[in-house]
Structure formats: C-alpha cells, structure tokens
Amino acid sequence: MPQIVAIYGGKGGIGKTTTATSFASLSGLDDVHTLLVDANADQPSAQVIHQTAERAGTAPPYDLAVERNPRVIAAVAYAGYQRVFIDCPPSPAEAAAALQSADFIVVPFVPRFLETRAITRTVQTTLAGFAFRVLFVAVTHAARSRAAAVREAFSGLNVPVFDAQVRAYTAHERVQARGVSLFGPEAPGLDVNAERAAGDYRAAYRELLRVIGERTR
Ligand SMILES: Nc1ncnc2c1ncn2[C@@H]1O[C@H](COP(=O)(O)OP(=O)(O)OP(=O)(O)O)[C@@H](O)[C@H]1O
Ligand SMILES: [Mg+2]
Numbered sequence: 001m002p003q004i005v006a007i008y009g010g011k012g013g014i015g016k017t018t019t020a021t022s023f024a025s026l027s028g029l030d031d032v033h034t035l036l037v038d039a040n041a042d043q044p045s046a047q048v049i050h051q052t053a054e055r056a057g058t059a060p061p062y063d064l065a066v067e068r069n070p071r072v073i074a075a076v077a078y079a080g081y082q083r084v085f086i087d088c089p090p091s092p093a094e095a096a097a098a099l100q101s102a103d104f105i106v107v108p109f110v111p112r113f114l115e116t117r118a119i120t121r122t123v124q125t126t127l128a129g130f131a132f133r134v135l136f137v138a139v140t141h142a143a144r145s146r147a148a149a150v151r152e153a154f155s156g157l158n159v160p161v162f163d164a165q166v167r168a169y170t171a172h173e174r175v176q177a178r179g180v181s182l183f184g185p186e187a188p189g190l191d192v193n194a195e196r197a198a199g200d201y202r203a204a205y206r207e208l209l210r211v212i213g214e215r216t217r
Contacts, residue, residue, distance in 0.1 A: 002035070002081040003212060006102035008088040008095050008132075010122040011115075015108040015137040017045040018172050020087035021060070022201040023106070023208065025183055027083050028061025035081040039088050039098055041068030046087045049176050056179030058186075068094075092126045104212050105132035108166075111139060111150040123159050133211060134159060135204055137166040164204040171197035 007020040017040075024036040038046035050064040063081075068089075078084045086102065088095040099105060105127060109119050123132065134154065139147050147165065154161050171182065171191035180186045182201070187194035 002078045002084045004078070004084045004086065004102045004104075005208070005212070006086040006088050006095070006098050006105045007108065008099060008105050008127075009108050010090055010092060010119070010126060012090045014110050015166070016090075017049065017087050018176070019106060019108045019135065019137060019166070019201075019204075020085050021046055021049050021176075022182060023205055024062040024085045025060055025181060026202065026205040027085070029183060033080065033082045034062040035078060035084045036062050036064050037084060037086045037098075038064060038066045039068060039086055039095070041066060042089075049179075052176070052179035053181065054179070058179060058181060058184065060181065092122075095126075099126070099130060103131065104208070105130050106162075106208065107132055107134045108137045109134050111136050111143065111147040113146060113150070116150050116153060120154075120157060120159065132160065133162050133208075135162045135164070135166065138168040139165055140168045143168075162204055162207055164200065164207045166200040166204060167196065169193040169197040169200075 005023065007016045009016045020036060024034050027034040036046055038044045044066050047064060047066050050060055053060050086098045088098050107123065119134065123134065136147055151161055171187065171194040174191045175182045175187050175194065178190060180190055182194060182198045187198065
C-alpha cells in the first residue's frame with residue numbers, strides 16, 4: 001500500500017494546490033513513484049499546473065489523476081505507487097473519503113488573526129482523530145510576528161504545527177504560470193526568490209517525511 005498524504009484546508013485559495021504539487025514534485029525527485037490526485041474536479045488547479053508544465057516541455061516527476069469520485073479516491077487506483085498526495089476540495093463532505101483514506105493530513109493555513117478560530121474549529125471537528133499537522137503558508141514578512149503569536153496559540157490548544165514555515169513569494173505563482181518546476185534549474189531565472197521559495201517547501205517536505213516515519217516505525 002502506498003503512503004497517502006491528503007492536503008486539506010477547509011477553505012479556498014490558501015495554498016493547498018501549491019503545497020500538494022510542491023510535495024509531489026519533491027517526492028518524485030526523490031525517486032519515489034508518486035501520484036498526485038486532484039480531487040477538485042470543478043476547478044482542477046493541480047491538473048492545470050501539470051498540463052502547463054507538460055506544454056512547456058517539462059513533465060513533472062509525478063503522475064496526475066483527476067478524480068472526484070470518493071470511492072475511487074479511496075480504492076485501488078493507487079496500485080503501484082509508493083506515495084500518493086491528494087489535493088482535497090475545501091468542503092468537508094467532499095473531502096471526507098480522501099481524509100479517511102489518508103495516513104496523514106497536511107493543513108495549509110495562512111496565519112491571519114481572524115481565521116485562527118475557524119481553523120481551530122476545523123481541526124477540532126473535521127480532523128478530530130486524524131493524524132495531521134498545520135503548515136503555515138504564504139507568510140509575508142509583515143505577518144511574521146503574527147504567525148509566531150498564532151503558533152503559540154495553537155501550541156496552547158494542542159494543535160500540531162509544522163516547525164517549517166512557507167513564506168509568501170511571487171515565485172510560486174510565476175513558476176506555476178510558466179510551467180517551470182520550482183525545484184529545477186530554470187526557476188531562479190524567473191524569480192529572484194525562487195530558491196528561498198523552494199527551500200521552504202524542501203524543509204516542510206523533510207519534516208513531513210520525518211513525521212510520517214515516526215508514525216509508521
Ligand atoms: N507561499 C506562497 N506565496 C505566494 N503566493 C502563493 C503561495 N502559495 C500559494 N500562492 C498563490 O496563491 C494562489 C492560491 O494558491 P493555491 O491555488 O495553491 O491555493 P488553493 O488552496 O489550492 O486554492 P483553491 O481553493 O482554489 O484550490 C495561487 O495563485 C498561488 O500561486
Ligand atoms: Mg487548489
């Protein structure tokens with residue numbers, strides 16, 4: 001059975017697809033046979049990123065499947081893959097099957113003061129009983145101290161948070177729009193902060209592997 005990691009946020013436009021595609025790329029670059037399931041059939045951004053890359057002549061190092069049927073998502077479609085990432089839809093009902101099938105759930109979160117309550121509710125209801133960690137993403141320079149405060153609040157609530165933190169960089173959108181891999185040699189030519197952006201996801205990916213390893217050992 002492959003290792004299954006779901007990327008779930010309970011909210012739109014917060015970096016789920018960016019996180020899912022970054023992790024799938026790093027996993028593929030690790031020579032792990034990797035599948036990325038785009039479960040957002042209405043707006044399959046992961047598919048758009050995959051197709052844009054293929055058109056640009058750089059096929060990503062992972063396979064892509066677009067699948068909205070929860071039964072298929074949770075079933076044997078993963079045969080032959082070592083690792084599967086699922087880019088989940090925001091609605092808890094639509095994401096339920098994917099979450100059930102996952103060994104681990106990554107919860108991207110843009111640390112904004114007013115949204116801390118909503119994410120806390122999400123992890124305490126939808127994600128209760130699941131193995132998960134919140135990943136702070138798109139953290140702007142200006143929001144760093146707020147991120148630290150939210151981190152402390154989560155710690156007090158026993159909400160697990162990645163030590164690694166993904167900063168806000170235009171590099172993410174630029175490479176996606178051009179079909180260039182953030183982790184390839186072309187990215188630094190597109191954006192001065194591409195290596196920093198890539199480094200953030202590398203650190204989060206290493207931490208993810210460590211956490212999953214700890215859980216299965
Ligand atoms: N760390 C980041 N820094 C700057 N921009 C980012 C970052 N992560 C994501 N973005 C940008 O923010 C936008 C939304 O990101 P993304 O599509 O990954 O979110 P999503 O949660 O999958 O959204 P949706 O609900 O539409 O599926 C994209 O344009 C993406 O390029
Ligand atoms: Mg998305």
